[in-house]
Amino acid sequence: MKNRILLKLSGEALAGEKKTGFDEDTVRGVAKQVQQLVSSGTQVGIVIGGGNFWRGRTSENMDRCKADQIGMLATVMNCIYVSEIFRSEGMKTEIFTPFSVGAFTELFSKDKAVAALGEGKVVFFAGGTGHPYFSTDTGVVLRAIEVEAQSILLAKAVDGVYNADPAKDPSAKKYDKISIDEVIAQNLQVMDMTASILARDNHISMLVFGLDEPNSIVNTMSGNFTGTEVTVD
Numbered sequence: 001m002k003n004r005i006l007l008k009l010s011g012e013a014l015a016g017e018k019k020t021g022f023d024e025d026t027v028r029g030v031a032k033q034v035q036q037l038v039s040s041g042t043q044v045g046i047v048i049g050g051g052n053f054w055r056g057r058t059s060e061n062m063d064r065c066k067a068d069q070i071g072m073l074a075t076v077m078n079c080i081y082v083s084e085i086f087r088s089e090g091m092k093t094e095i096f097t098p099f100s101v102g103a104f105t106e107l108f109s110k111d112k113a114v115a116a117l118g119e120g121k122v123v124f125f126a127g128g129t130g131h132p133y134f135s136t137d138t139g140v141v142l143r144a145i146e147v148e149a150q151s152i153l154l155a156k157a158v159d160g161v162y163n164a165d166p167a168k169d170p171s172a173k174k175y176d177k178i179s180i181d182e183v184i185a186q187n188l189q190v191m192d193m194t195a196s197i198l199a200r201d202n203h204i205s206m207l208v209f210g211l212d213e214p215n216s217i218v219n220t221m222s223g224n225f226t227g228t229e230v231t232v233d
Contacts, residue, residue, distance in 0.1 A: 098130030
């Protein structure tokens with residue numbers, strides 16, 4: 001099997017300094033990096049968070065199921081936008097969702113997704129798991145398991161895994177390498193707990209890094225990695 005990865009992009013990171021919506025220069029920069037990976041033979045699947053549009057869990061006055069449904073649709077919007085930027089850079093793409101979105105996306109099928117990856121398409125997995133109470137973190141691990149990806153790349157607004165929130169604690173320590181068991185034991189919020197346990201149980205390793213660092217995705221894949229490696233036994 002060719003090298004196959006799943007890239008998780010933070011919605012907030014794609015928004016750039018605006019913190020909401022899209023920053024086209026940021027998205028186009030991601031596209032150019034992914035294009036390099038695809039050209040080198042790497043098969044790339046992508047999951048995008050919805051935090052640049054909606055963070056429903058912070059709402060105390062809305063039914064959680066409805067709030068999560070809005071969040072799922074936010075990820076669909078993100079994938080349609082980012083997919084179109086990728087196409088404008090010369091790549092072929094496919095968007096899969098776990099629920100029908102008319103003619104906008106394809107209904108998720110492992111066989112179809114693997115076939116699209118094999119054709120050199122960048123495959124976007126939108127809509128999370130399709131169910132409330134599961135985040136896009138869980139969605140990316142689930143899809144990585146289903147399409148038999150070798151690793152997950154987590155491109156975040158922070159440059160790795162810390163023992164505390166570096167935005168709140170200037171003395172926070174960054175890890176170069178940490179096991180998924182330690183992440184779970186210390187509740188370090190690399191991913192939510194459901195996603196972390198799913199990754200541990202299915203032996204999916206992760207590389208966590210800052211999206212805003214120059215050429216961060218390509219550097220991560222080429223070994224010039226400055227983030228945090230999350231290992232599994």
